[in-house]
Amino acid sequence: MKFKLMVNEQVRPIDADEATPLLWVIRETLGLTGTKFGCGIGACGACTVHVNGRPMRSCVVPVRAVASAAVTTIEGLGASSMHPVQQAWIDAQVPQCGYCQTGVIMTVAALLEENPEPSEDDLARQLSNLCRCGTYTRMRKAIRILRRS
Amino acid sequence: MGKLNRRAFLASGAVLGGGLLLAYFAIPKRLSLHADAGDDRLFLATWLRIAPDGAVTVLVPHAEMGQGVHTALPMMLAEELDADWPQVRVEQAPAEGVYAVGDLVRGFGIGDWRIPSALLRQVDYAAYRIADLIHMQTTGGSSSVRFTGHLGMRRAGAAARNLLLQAAARRWQVGISECQTDSGHVLHPPSGRSAGYGDLAEAAARERLDPDPPLKARARYRICGRPLARVDLPALVTGSARFGIDIRLPGMKFAAIRHAPVFDGVAVSCDAAAVRGLPGVQRVVKLPSAVVVVADGFWQATNALRGLPVEFDEGAHGRFNSEELTKEFDHMLSGADPTVDARIGQPEAVLAAAEDPIEAVYEIPFLAHATMEPVNCTAWFRDGKLDIWTGTQDPLATRARGAQIADLDTDAVTVHPVPLGGGFGRRLPSHLNYVEDAVRVAMEVPFPIQMIWSREEDIQHDYYRPAGKSRFRARIGSDLRPLIWDNVYTDIGLNEDRDAALIPYDIPNQRIGRVRHKTPVPLGYWRSVEHSMHGFFTESFVDELAHRAGADPLSYRLGLLKNRPRHRAVLSRAADLLGWGTAPEVGRGCGLALCECFGSIVAEAVQIRVSGDGELRVERVTAAVDPGEVINPDIAAAQIEGGIVFGLGAALWGRISIEQGRVVQGNFSDYELMRLADCPEITVEFIESGAAIGGLGEVGVPPVAAALANAIFAASGRRIRRLPMLGPERRLMG
Ligand code: FES
Ligand code: FES
Numbered sequence: 022m023k024f025k026l027m028v029n030e031q032v033r034p035i036d037a038d039e040a041t042p043l044l045w046v047i048r049e050t051l052g053l054t055g056t057k058f059g060c061g062i063g064a065c066g067a068c069t070v071h072v073n074g075r076p077m078r079s080c081v082v083p084v085r086a087v088a089s090a091a092v093t094t095i096e097g098l099g100a101s102s103m104h105p106v107q108q109a110w111i112d113a114q115v116p117q118c119g120y121c122q123t124g125v126i127m128t129v130a131a132l133l134e135e136n137p138e139p140s141e142d143d144l145a146r147q148l149s150n151l152c153r154c155g156t157y158t159r160m161r162k163a164i165r166i167l168r169r170s
Numbered sequence: 171m172g173k174l175n176r177r178a179f180l181a182s183g184a185v186l187g188g189g190l191l192l193a194y195f196a197i198p199k200r201l202s203l204h205a206d207a208g209d210d211r212l213f214l215a216t217w218l219r220i221a222p223d224g225a226v227t228v229l230v231p232h233a234e235m236g237q238g239v240h241t242a243l244p245m246m247l248a249e250e251l252d253a254d255w256p257q258v259r260v261e262q263a264p265a266e267g268v269y270a271v272g273d274l275v276r277g278f279g280i281g282d283w284r285i286p287s288a289l290l291r292q293v294d295y296a297a298y299r300i301a302d303l304i305h306m307q308t309t310g311g312s313s314s315v316r317f318t319g320h321l322g323m324r325r326a327g328a329a330a331r332n333l334l335l336q337a338a339a340r341r342w343q344v345g346i347s348e349c350q351t352d353s354g355h356v357l358h359p360p361s362g363r364s365a366g367y368g369d370l371a372e373a374a375a376r377e378r379l380d381p382d383p384p385l386k387a388r389a390r391y392r393i394c395g396r397p398l399a400r401v402d403l404p405a406l407v408t409g410s411a412r413f414g415i416d417i418r419l420p421g422m423k424f425a426a427i428r429h430a431p432v433f434d435g436v437a438v439s440c441d442a443a444a445v446r447g448l449p450g451v452q453r454v455v456k457l458p459s460a461v462v463v464v465a466d467g468f469w470q471a472t473n474a475l476r477g478l479p480v481e482f483d484e485g486a487h488g489r490f491n492s493e494e495l496t497k498e499f500d501h502m503l504s505g506a507d508p509t510v511d512a513r514i515g516q517p518e519a520v521l522a523a524a525e526d527p528i529e530a531v532y533e534i535p536f537l538a539h540a541t542m543e544p545v546n547c548t549a550w551f552r553d554g555k556l557d558i559w560t561g562t563q564d565p566l567a568t569r570a571r572g573a574q575i576a577d578l579d580t581d582a583v584t585v586h587p588v589p590l591g592g593g594f595g596r597r598l599p600s601h602l603n604y605v606e607d608a609v610r611v612a613m614e615v616p617f618p619i620q621m622i623w624s625r626e627e628d629i630q631h632d633y634y635r636p637a638g639k640s641r642f643r644a645r646i647g648s649d650l651r652p653l654i655w656d657n658v659y660t661d662i663g664l665n666e667d668r669d670a671a672l673i674p675y676d677i678p679n680q681r682i683g684r685v686r687h688k689t690p691v692p693l694g695y696w697r698s699v700e701h702s703m704h705g706f707f708t709e710s711f712v713d714e715l716a717h718r719a720g721a722d723p724l725s726y727r728l729g730l731l732k733n734r735p736r737h738r739a740v741l742s743r744a745a746d747l748l749g750w751g752t753a754p755e756v757g758r759g760c761g762l763a764l765c766e767c768f769g770s771i772v773a774e775a776v777q778i779r780v781s782g783d784g785e786l787r788v789e790r791v792t793a794a795v796d797p798g799e800v801i802n803p804d805i806a807a808a809q810i811e812g813g814i815v816f817g818l819g820a821a822l823w824g825r826i827s828i829e830q831g832r833v834v835q836g837n838f839s840d841y842e843l844m845r846l847a848d849c850p851e852i853t854v855e856f857i858e859s860g861a862a863i864g865g866l867g868e869v870g871v872p873p874v875a876a877a878l879a880n881a882i883f884a885a886s887g888r889r890i891r892r893l894p895m896l897g898p899e900r901r902l903m904g
Pocket of ligand 2: 117118119151152156236542591592
């Protein structure tokens with residue numbers, strides 16, 4: 022199936038089976054490798070992108086479902102300069118291996134857009150991404166930095 | 171000796187020893203292959219180059235997998251070099267023999283033995299030779315900073331600094347003792363002259379090298395000991411970092427794999443025709459124990475693989491069951507005579523005299539690594555040469571293995587090291603099944619392939635942390651101190667560090683032994699290896715003894731550590747940080763544990779709350795760690811925080827079970843890891859005792875399961891002797 026996809030504010034022609042998860046279209050067809058594969062079942066959040074500003078786990082979203090939506094990947098988040106979440110992630114020295122972090126940053130960026138003052142409980146509920154390196158203490162610290170600014 | 175050879179020597183100078191018979195080998199010509207003729211940068215050492223503009227590039231022979239080694243190692247070199255930190259660049263050393271990690275061989279082989287300076291060169295070369303011969307470029311065992319950093323990077327930096335000083339003194343015709351260095355410059359205060367390192371670099375290469383330069387006094391450190399930012403984080407937060415799974419090559423196809431479900435099973439046949447016409451499908455490849463579909467995209471390959479009819483032979487292990495292995499463990503512990511690895515006093519006699527010994531048996535399951543980046547490997551065979559891109563903890567061993575599988579000379583194989591999306595032992599040289607599979611497929615197709623294991627394959631075809639049981643028997647004397655410590659544990663393999671079961675406590679009679687048993691389960695090194703087991707076993711039991719003696723677990727331990735000031739210090743500090751001794755509220759409890767591992771000493775304290783129906787909340791964890799010396803406190807703390815989360819997740823949920831020879835768990839839905847919502851507040855402090863530098867990557871893991879179990883006992887009187895602790899509904903089990 023041939024169609025157009027709006028990714029990072031650019032219209033991109035795509036030729037893919039409409040059932041293909043958005044993740045693979047992003048990583049393979051479009052070559053944007055900042056969005057990661059971790060589990061393929063929506064359980065880890067490594068593949069999180071924004072669809073019309075909402076965080077979505079792209080490994081379980083068929084590409085047909087976003088054909089008329091605006092998709093933002095990590096490459097589009099801080100395209101011109103670092104997004105505040107990315108900067109806070111550096112300030113708090115969050116990443117270890119870093120593999121999960123683009124998905125985490127996308128999740129947090131969308132979350133703060135919606136609610137700039139999330140409580141610890143909101144965070145715990147909404148930031149359910151997995152980080153095998155165990156950087157959660159630093160994530161909390163980075164979010165505190167963001168709250169302050 | 172020519173310039174090239176001198177460089178070569180510096181490279182080897184960072185390496186290991188033992189083989190003193192090699193003492194008279196000339197410094198090998200082939201090392202000078204890496205002199206990079208035509209390059210305008212000048213090599214002062216294999217691991218260091220200084221460009222004419224003063225930029226200092228450090229080549230790090232270890233893989234970055236989140237442990238910050240690409241920052242910490244260069245810091246050690248830059249400190250001794252007196253470099254200007256912003257001028258320091260870091261590169262991953264290529265996977266070539268010259269970067270073999272000889273220091274690791276020296277560190278593990280001869281410990282802290284001080285090598286006489288006259289022999290140093292020969293010893294170093296010998297070490298290098300051994301590392302090269304066994305294709306060793308390993309990142310593991312919490313060893314990078316301890317060995318490569320301390321033995322290699324520091325000396326390379328100091329030696330280079332000496333060369334620069336000598337070159338400046340010669341140029342200015344002044345005494346070398348009148349010169350000093352500061353932030354990338356040599357200064358001559360009497361005349362006010364100064365020259366940048368870049369300016370001096372070429373002349374410095376002609377100076378005579380001191381193979382054993384004196385190192386700086388710590389009081390003069392300007393770089394080490396500071397929480398400098400990691401050099402690689404910007405690329406990680408923008409998504410521009412390229413992990414193995416992000417490699418893209420012209421004409422590359424994607425491969426999905428399904429292994430025989432039973433360990434050591436065989437792929438007998440598959441009906442390739444059934445999927446050949448499916449969209450994007452390029453090839454179906456049958457490997458000895460797996461089938462692979464290669465397609466234009468990974469999703470297409472995965473779909474086709476799902477529909478591919480395959481006949482697997484179960485082989486001999488189709489009935490293997492981890493539940494039964496547990497019963498076998500009981501059998502072993504009550505039966506055969508153990509192999510005794512440590513004996514103090516008269517353990518048998520004292521035990522025999524014990525009327526009613528205190529006895530406890532603990533149990534732990536198999537565990538998978540589950541690195542966040544599923545294992546994957548990109549391989550391309552063309553014109554008789556094989557290129558491999560993959561996250562590996564040992565690029566050289568990966569090259570050797572690739573060559574072996576492809577039946578090529580090692581020289582025909584190039585491994586391109588990339589950052590790892592987590593390691594934890596999964597990508598060590600004995601665990602390279604993901605490389606083997608990809609190479610086999612690459613040898614059959616005319617294009618590059620990227621093989622990605624699904625998360626299910628990654629979890630079900632891992633090399634697992636061994637399961638086991640450990641039985642303790644003890645007797646408490648009239649002074650309430652233990653008289654005898656008798657420990658026998660099951661050993662199903664991969665139990666190389668027998669010292670891991672030793673205890674620091676002063677107990678007059680001890681016997682520590684094991685009973686062996688073989689299983690078909692592939693075993694692997696898992697962050698902190700044997701200590702991940704014995705930390706839970708020994709520190710739970712010592713806690714049981716404290717409670718039996720009616721003593722406070724902290725003061726009881728301290729009483730058994732009279733001659734161990736470092737152990738006492740970390741234990742007291744971790745307890746203080748938690749506020750040990752303040753009266754607990756109902757349902758709350760605190761627990762402690764202490765471990766010595768990888769050259770460091772670590773204590774952790776845990777505070778929990780548990781409800782009447784077993785709902786558990788881990789509230790706080792504190793850690794005090796004495797690694798001798800801390801290079802970068804922020805990176806060091808991150809390692810301990812990560813280790814605590816790793817160990818806690820395993821203690822609460824981690825379990826790989828095997829039924830009918832097949833791993834039951836398959837994804838994060840049934841192999842649960844800790845998430846933010848469950849993560850306690852963590853506080854880490856370091857005590858720098860000045861002892862020989864110890865590791866940090868693994869040491870956060872071992873104490874935490876016991877500290878947690880001990881806290882649960884303090885809160886509820888329930889003694890958890892079996893991991894994982896949580897069952898259905900996330901409630902405490904038995
Ligand atoms: S890869 Fe999509 S949630 Fe894990
Ligand atoms: S930083 Fe490694 S998985 Fe999160």
